Amino acid sequence: MKISFHGAARSVTGSRHLIEAGGARVLLDCGLFQGRRHESDVHNRDLGFDPESVDVVLLSHAHIDHSGALPVLAKEGFSGKVYMTRATGELTRVMLDDSARLQENDCAYVNKKEGRRGKQCRRPYYDSDDVRDISRRFMDARYDDTVTVRPRVKASLHDAGHILGSAAIRLVAATRGSTTTVLFTGDLGRKQMPILRDPESPPPCDALIIESTYGDRVHTESAEEIKAKVHQMVTHAVAHRSKIIVPAFAVGRTQDLVMRIKALVKEGRIEPLPIYIDSPMAAKATAVFRNHPECYDEETYRTFTSEGDPFAARYIHYVSSVQESMKLNATAGPCMIISASGMCEGGRILHHLKHAIQDEANLIAIVGFQAEHTLGRKLVEGWDTVPIFGVPTPRRAQVVRFNGLSAHADRNDLLAYIRAIKPTPAKIFVVHGEEKQSFALAAAIQAEHGGHSGIDVVVPEPGSTHEL
Numbered sequence: 001m002k003i004s005f006h007g008a009a010r011s012v013t014g015s016r017h018l019i020e021a022g023g024a025r026v027l028l029d030c031g032l033f034q035g036r037r038h039e040s041d042v043h044n045r046d047l048g049f050d051p052e053s054v055d056v057v058l059l060s061h062a063h064i065d066h067s068g069a070l071p072v073l074a075k076e077g078f079s080g081k082v083y084m085t086r087a088t089g090e091l092t093r094v095m096l097d098d099s100a101r102l103q104e105n106d107c108a109y110v111n112k113k114e115g116r117r118g119k120q121c122r123r124p125y126y127d128s129d130d131v132r133d134i135s136r137r138f139m140d141a142r143y144d145d146t147v148t149v150r151p152r153v154k155a156s157l158h159d160a161g162h163i164l165g166s167a168a169i170r171l172v173a174a175t176r177g178s179t180t181t182v183l184f185t186g187d188l189g190r191k192q193m194p195i196l197r198d199p200e201s202p203p204p205c206d207a208l209i210i211e212s213t214y215g216d217r218v219h220t221e222s223a224e225e226i227k228a229k230v231h232q233m234v235t236h237a238v239a240h241r242s243k244i245i246v247p248a249f250a251v252g253r254t255q256d257l258v259m260r261i262k263a264l265v266k267e268g269r270i271e272p273l274p275i276y277i278d279s280p281m282a283a284k285a286t287a288v289f290r291n292h293p294e295c296y297d298e299e300t301y302r303t304f305t306s307e308g309d310p311f312a313a314r315y316i317h318y319v320s321s322v323q324e325s326m327k328l329n330a331t332a333g334p335c336m337i338i339s340a341s342g343m344c345e346g347g348r349i350l351h352h353l354k355h356a357i358q359d360e361a362n363l364i365a366i367v368g369f370q371a372e373h374t375l376g377r378k379l380v381e382g383w384d385t386v387p388i389f390g391v392p393t394p395r396r397a398q399v400v401r402f403n404g405l406s407a408h409a410d411r412n413d414l415l416a417y418i419r420a421i422k423p424t425p426a427k428i429f430v431v432h433g434e435e436k437q438s439f440a441l442a443a444a445i446q447a448e449h450g451g452h453s454g455i456d457v458v459v460p461e462p463g464s465t466h467e468l
């Protein structure tokens, strides 16, 4: 068996791992590379392998850094099927449509700007037709069922508790009388998060490919501390009639935060304040959440069966049109505005920040991971002046940082996950982390398991191939 790493190796973006075994070429995830424009261009136009030669894709979850290059694959000659849970399939369609639209807008903008300087035209990586093409190949797989990928290659999906429909992928390949089993975590979630079940305990494997987004960090906030922080934030906004601006990705934390506020209102601990979910994609994603009660944890499922829609309340408003969104700029507080993009790199959140950031009564709540070089990262780092639409803007609003709302396992969770695999896999590849995070996790694994004979921990280089 051969494994090659074509993305999310020593970085957090563009998850793509190719496995050759049992006469098949199986791609685990096909994520979009997001980052600086030139670098993204290189990695998204050439995926690092021949798309035509790939037989099957197995998709861990819908996040764009795992699914976003699927249409490129189809465009470049891939003719196989893509297996994933049904919830992941529906979410992925929503995400890819949005990604195609964003690319078209982005290119139109850049072309207009560069056109004046007589430069070459930019093209999107794919358009909505390519999204439709690849969507036709989506195949539903249920958690724990066995999918026969090829006569000698079988796969199964195991709840990863990261976002709706997310899965760890187990691949079993028979070669020359013996079998080799690989387990790929995709992104791992955490225990006791709202809506989702806890990550399923890992099945046995010979080799493990594990994410390391938080390989060197521990989420120090408990569920109670998060609750207290949300409580304090809402109370502050009500008292000061101010705004809480929340940059959030449409899938996952948006629904998570809404559920936590609903719980506080239900317990009578806070007055409800208007919550505007200003993202057409969040509305669509929430609709997918509604369609998949089979993915809920017990509590959410109980709410669903007794009270109906767990994501609705009279004070929650889904905002779709641009006009409605613009109206929010002039809307008086108290209110909460949740909008994308989650790292403040584009989208409607920039307008809300522009209008709210200079008022010291307002709050900006950072609920997710913020990559290097993003506006979100600058806010987390406490910059006093930040660029918004290229204009240096003084920040007076207070930044409230949640680290416990992350949908990612932390270092302790990751180590516990590995500990639960019996026997310890002989080979462990650490992927999907900034270098510091990946190497720190690798060292921690080595320290814990290195004494056992023959355990090899690798932080693969991008583009590298490893024989098992």
Ligand SMILES: [Zn+2]
Pocket (backbone or CB within 6 Å): 061, 063, 162, 187
């Ligand atoms: Zn993810």
